[in-house]
Amino acid sequence: MNAGPRDVILRRRIVMFCGSGGVGKTTVSAATALWAALAGRNVLVVTIDPARRLANALGLSGVGTSETPVPLAELTLSSSRGRLHVMMMDTKQVMDELIIKYAPSREAADRILHQKVYQAMSDSMVGAAEVVALGKLYELHFKRDYDLIVVDTAPTKHAIDFFETPQRLIHIFDPEALGWLMRPVEAVSSAGFGILKRSASLIADLVERAFGLTVLADIGAFFSSIQELAGGFRERSERILAVLQDPALSSFNIVTSPQRLSVDEALYIARKLHGLRLELGFAVVNRVTMIPGLRTGDVLEALPERDAVVKQLVELGLDPRTLSRVAQLTGAMSQHDQDNIALFQRQLPPGQQDTPLLRVPYFPTEICDLDGLMRLAKTLYGEP
Amino acid sequence: MGASNHMIATPSSPSRTGETLSLRKLKRLVLFCGKGGVGKTTVACALALQLARAGKRVLLAGIDSTDQISRYFEIPTIGLREVELEKGLYGIHLDEQLIFDSFIRKTFRFKSLYRRILESTIYQYFTAAAPGLKELIVLDTVQELTGQVRPPYDHVLLDCPATGHGLSYLDVGNQTLRTFHFGPLHRKAEAVQALLTDATQSGVVIVTLAEELPVNETLELYEALRGRLKIAVDALVVNGLFPLLDPPLDTAALEQLRDAAPIFAAPALASALAEAGLFYQARSRINQEHLERLAQELPVPRIEVPFLPDEAKGFPFLLEVGRLLSGRGAEES
Numbered sequence: 001m002n003a004g005p006r007d008v009i010l011r012r013r014i015v016m017f018c019g020s021g022g023v024g025k026t027t028v029s030a031a032t033a034l035w036a037a038l039a040g041r042n043v044l045v046v047t048i049d050p051a052r053r054l055a056n057a058l059g060l061s062g063v064g065t066s067e068t069p070v071p072l073a074e075l076t077l078s079s080s081r082g083r084l085h086v087m088m089m090d091t092k093q094v095m096d097e098l099i100i101k102y103a104p105s106r107e108a109a110d111r112i113l114h115q116k117v118y119q120a121m122s123d124s125m126v127g128a129a130e131v132v133a134l135g136k137l138y139e140l141h142f143k144r145d146y147d148l149i150v151v152d153t154a155p156t157k158h159a160i161d162f163f164e165t166p167q168r169l170i171h172i173f174d175p176e177a178l179g180w181l182m183r184p185v186e187a188v189s190s191a192g193f194g195i196l197k198r199s200a201s202l203i204a205d206l207v208e209r210a211f212g213l214t215v216l217a218d219i220g221a222f223f224s225s226i227q228e229l230a231g232g233f234r235e236r237s238e239r240i241l242a243v244l245q246d247p248a249l250s251s252f253n254i255v256t257s258p259q260r261l262s263v264d265e266a267l268y269i270a271r272k273l274h275g276l277r278l279e280l281g282f283a284v285v286n287r288v289t290m291i292p293g294l295r296t297g298d299v300l301e302a303l304p305e306r307d308a309v310v311k312q313l314v315e316l317g318l319d320p321r322t323l324s325r326v327a328q329l330t331g332a333m334s335q336h337d338q339d340n341i342a343l344f345q346r347q348l349p350p351g352q353q354d355t356p357l358l359r360v361p362y363f364p365t366e367i368c369d370l371d372g373l374m375r376l377a378k379t380l381y382g383e384p
Numbered sequence: 385m386g387a388s389n390h391m392i393a394t395p396s397s398p399s400r401t402g403e404t405l406s407l408r409k410l411k412r413l414v415l416f417c418g419k420g421g422v423g424k425t426t427v428a429c430a431l432a433l434q435l436a437r438a439g440k441r442v443l444l445a446g447i448d449s450t451d452q453i454s455r456y457f458e459i460p461t462i463g464l465r466e467v468e469l470e471k472g473l474y475g476i477h478l479d480e481q482l483i484f485d486s487f488i489r490k491t492f493r494f495k496s497l498y499r500r501i502l503e504s505t506i507y508q509y510f511t512a513a514a515p516g517l518k519e520l521i522v523l524d525t526v527q528e529l530t531g532q533v534r535p536p537y538d539h540v541l542l543d544c545p546a547t548g549h550g551l552s553y554l555d556v557g558n559q560t561l562r563t564f565h566f567g568p569l570h571r572k573a574e575a576v577q578a579l580l581t582d583a584t585q586s587g588v589v590i591v592t593l594a595e596e597l598p599v600n601e602t603l604e605l606y607e608a609l610r611g612r613l614k615i616a617v618d619a620l621v622v623n624g625l626f627p628l629l630d631p632p633l634d635t636a637a638l639e640q641l642r643d644a645a646p647i648f649a650a651p652a653l654a655s656a657l658a659e660a661g662l663f664y665q666a667r668s669r670i671n672q673e674h675l676e677r678l679a680q681e682l683p684v685p686r687i688e689v690p691f692l693p694d695e696a697k698g699f700p701f702l703l704e705v706g707r708l709l710s711g712r713g714a715e716e717s
Contacts, residue, residue, distance in 0.1 A: 020420055020421070021419060021420040021421070021546055022419055022420055022421045022422075022597060022598070023421075257421065259421055261420070261421050261452070262420075262421055264451070289663075291656075291659045291660050291663045292656055293656055293657070293659070293660035294656065294657075294660075305649060305650030305653055308648075308649030308650060309648070309649055309650050309653055309654060309657075312641075312648055312649065312654065313641070313657070316634075316637040316640055316641055317634055317637050318633060318634065318637050318638065318641065318661070319631050319633070322629055322631060322633060323633060323657050323660070323661050324657075326629070326633070326660050326661055326664045327656060327657050327660035327661070329660075329664065329691075329693060330659075330660040330663055330664065331660070332693035333691075333693055336693055362663075366595075366596050366670075
């Protein structure tokens with residue numbers, strides 16, 4: 001059974017926001033964190049996106065990669081103990097830090113950091129960002145400096161693959177397979193090869209020929225050097241996953257816009273969560289047009305009140321025809337958004353049908369200060 | 385025909401800049417880039433349709449957008465083989481994994497061999513870890529489709545993934561050249577790079593909304609394409625606009641209408657009209673502000689497309705967008 005959104009934010013230790021890009025996930029994360037802080041919790045919001053406006057909204061000149069306090073003086077009642085910190089997750093930097101921390105020596109760390117494959121991978125490998133994010137989350141969670149960590153995940157539906165990472169990691173560090181990568185260019189001369197090994201070496205051989213030797217050597221060197229870290233990574237990943245899977249500690253929430261594309265991606269995420277047995281707390285539909293205007297097909301001319309209204313509009317200097325068309329447009333937009341929200345609710349997996357759904361009306365002005373964030377937070381969760 | 389759409393979309397006569405995309409100036413390979421959710425796929429589909437109706441042989445290639453493409457053209461699914469969507473218009477789904485697997489099949493012709501390769505852990509590693517490899521193979525396929533198919537396509541339209549990923553796609557030639565120093569992949573990377581940076585063959589159409597974040601990303605994208613990637617940017621499509629009204633609505637009068645609505649003859653209607661007008665004005669104002677930014681910082685032809693409310697309506701909608709983009713009447717068909 002679902003707890004309400006307020007309960008989620010007041011009780012859980014980790015609150016995740018997932019969703020596709022451009023739906024306002026960063027803003028919703030910040031507003032949620034702010035609300036929780038005003039409700040008395042000690043909160044850290046971790047963001048992936050270094051949106052300048054958001055930094056300004058939080059009263060900061062920029063968001064750095066270390067935990068930065070947000071000055072709440074003007075909003076906080078003197079009795080409130082709540083605090084808010086913000087930090088940006090810089091994948092590359094955190095990944096370097098992790099490698100330095102878990103490598104047996106500084107030399108071993110440097111060996112990895114200077115590899116071409118590592119450098120390319122830490123920028124572009126699918127999953128690298130997720131591994132890193134999990135590692136950092138582990139550290140932040142078990143440090144116990146905060147009551148609540150709000151995480152703004154990467155702006156793609158694939159950020160959800162994040163939670164499959166531990167399994168994938170374990171697969172990558174499979175020692176038997178690693179054996180082959182560690183010496184891909186060595187002559188295959190050992191007499192003691194079993195059938196398995198022989199076929200594997202044949203494959204290594206073929207792949208080498210197709211792709212070029214140096215690549216395979218680089219990848220081999222990378223995996224062999226990173227294997228030293230495997231134990232540390234694995235253990236951390238498993239422990240943080242256990243926290244994430246515990247519905248008493250963690251909650252996964254979806255942010256979407258009422259556009260078909262992001263609704264589809266939101267449903268993808270919902271199904272993924274369902275499959276991974278992670279609890280979907282609530283869904284936020286952001287930027288919903290809630291200006292009913294005129295229904296499609298209605299024209300001002302045809303309405304019974306026409307004459308009186310038209311007269312009054314003209315008196316105010318408003319062109320009735322223009323206003324009527326504009327109202328038809330907003331009517332169509334509102335209907336469109338309602339239809340897509342209904343579609344989203346209908347297609348949620350069976351176990352998630354009763355997920356609370358919060359609608360945020362489209363604010364024509366962009367949020368650029370704490371007051372704006374607070375307005376959004378109150379729209380979502382009411383008074384703290 | 386989307387006549388009613390058009391009426392709604394451009395309240396009063398349109399106040400667009402009048403600039404359109406000349407179909408004749410489109411390159412052989414047209415790359416559509418932009419932030420997610422700005423209507424990139426719609427614009428690509430609409431242009432593809434216009435080109436096909438102008439008698440061109442066109443291929444529309446999607447990487448992660450084929451669901452949307454097949455919805456527009458009412459085709460159940462689009463796969464790895466080209467399917468005819470319309471007369472002269474073909475669609476293909478460049479599925480990264482499937483294309484990569486088929487590349488392996490072609491490279492290692494014997495079934496027993498490639499089977500083993502596809503199943504081996506080393507291969508899994510390789511595809512997971514080798515940076516940009518899948519993207520390279522996908523672009524290699526694009527290059528083949530652009531240059532080597534018979535009969536040739538006049539245009540190949542590639543709907544790139546949303547910006548972050550889209551950029552890494554177009555940068556993949558550079559990236560893989562750094563990783564693979566020789567061998568077949570090196571040659572592929574060189575060929576891809578040569579095609580993308582040849583301004584007579586390839587050009588990018590950036591699609592955006594006139595709002596803060598999409599415009600920020602658009603400017604970054606433009607910088608990267610021009611500077612680091614050296615790929616020509618041929619046009620900017622600004623989508624989903626709330627054009628200035630003619631005659632304009634006076635905001636103060638709308639506020640008066642809203643505040644006085646309760647004492648009006650039809651309070652509910654008066655209030656609905658006021659809210660609608662204020663909403664439109666606010667969005668239109670935001671659009672204007674960001675259009676100005678784009679005009680100042682992005683010196684490429686700009687095509688402005690008004691917001692059209694009926695995105696789910698499919699084909700007529702595409703024709704309407706295509707008409708607005710190219711300035712050609714949809715009725716020509």
